[in-house]
Amino acid sequence: MHRLAQLDHRHLWHPFTQMRGWLNHEPLVIVRGHGAVLQDAQGHKYLDANSSIWTNLHGHNHPKINAAIKRQLDRIAHSSALGLANEPAALLGEQLVTAANAISSRGQTLPAPTYGSRPTRRESLGTKSQPPNHQLNKVFFSDDGSTAMEVALKLAYEFARRTGHSKRPRFLSLQGAYHGDTVGAVALGHIDLFHKAYSGLLFKTESVMAPYCYRCPFNRAKPERADAREYRKCNWECVGKLEQKFAVQKKRDAPYAAFVFEPLIQGAAGMIPQPHGWLRRAAEISRAHGALLIADEVMTGFGRTNSTCDSLVRDAKLKGQSSGPGSATPRGRRGGQRASWRHCLPAAQGRAAVLLGVPRHRTGRARTAADRNPPPDPATKVRGPLRRTLGRYSSGSHSAGSHDGRSSIPGAGVVHRWSGA
Secondary structure (H helix, E strand, C coil), X not given: CCHHHHHHHHHCCCCCCCHHHHCXXXXXXXXXXXXXXXXXXXXXXXXXXXXXXXXXXXXXXXXXXXHHHHHHHCCCCCCCCCCCCCXXXXXXXXXXXXXXXXXXXXXXXXXXXXXXXXXXXXXXXXXXXXXXXXXXXXXXXXXCHHHHHHHHHHHHHHXXXXXXXXXXXXXXXXXXXXXXXXXXXXXCCCCXXXXXXXXXXXXXXXXXXXXXXXXXXXXXXXXXXXXXXXXCCCCCHHHHHHXXXXXXXXXXXXXXXEXXXXXXXXXXXXXXXXXXXXXXXXXXXXXXXXXXXXXXXXXXXXXXXXXXXXXCCXXXXXXXXXXXXXXXXXXXXXXXXXXXXXXXXXXXXXXECCCCCCCHHHHHHHHHHHHCCCCCCHHHHHHHHHHHHHHXXXXXXXXXXXXXCCCCCCCCCEEECCCCC
């Protein structure tokens, strides 16, 4: 066994890993990477297919990012944001706010949903119109996606209390949600495999039905187990369930402080794509009940779910992986009322991917360098090849179940062929 593997077995505890099983085999010891390729201590090469758990948007050893890090190291490696300002953080904050508002200005609005009636194709895809004047104007830097969620929760909690929206703020998230592993983020999660063991540590949150067209309990498509999105036999029952949740809390005089969600795709729940129009309708219901919107984009941000997906205006926006260490950006207006940073209204950013572990000063420089050559919309390149690849699994005893062509996140359910399908 390689010496580094021996040291790993002797001293390290890996996340989400049954260590008894881990010690039964020699682990791969990664020693270098270039682009999308990783190399282990034995010289074997591997495709980094999940971008090192969504932490590497521009590839390993990117020359411009490396040069930016080295330039910053020649000046200073780290300086606290507590009571001090610094150049890279100020410049990066300006860029994040500018980029977020440019995206939001391209947003779309939908007509008010009518539950119990089948949506038209026009309603499903949305109609373009001028979005309301919502502006993101402040950035709060954090460490990673999970702590960014903690920041968003605290700010939303305080905002609800200080504005009189709720004396005991509560939070709503989707069934199958996963938002991180710190205590507040775990409280928002609803996957027993990750969260049940720690239930005694957590504050109470509420969950609501997540849109899952392929396994929708209300699916009336024929054949029986086909994907309802392709047959358009949908009455938006999942949206109705969300509205019911908000209505019940309103009657209890305990409105939700915020609705927390992963936009367009739920990751840990099984790479579940949300249908066109669901997110916009969910946002309209939340805003109508005075709840803030916390969008966990640690996995889905930076074009992974297509460039048009960022058009939704949120109150809390958690970015991940390639923006720089986490940050939070309060929105300027809410429901016609000024909702400034003085009331702690958030939008959060998650951890830098390419610059994993790099202090804040270096991150600002590196992000600037990468921005000079922004990547193209990845979904455009992978949509066709992904569909063709999945089609190859539609023979034999298994077939590719639910998948979505709007995204560059390739996930699909492989299922036994349904009898008669």
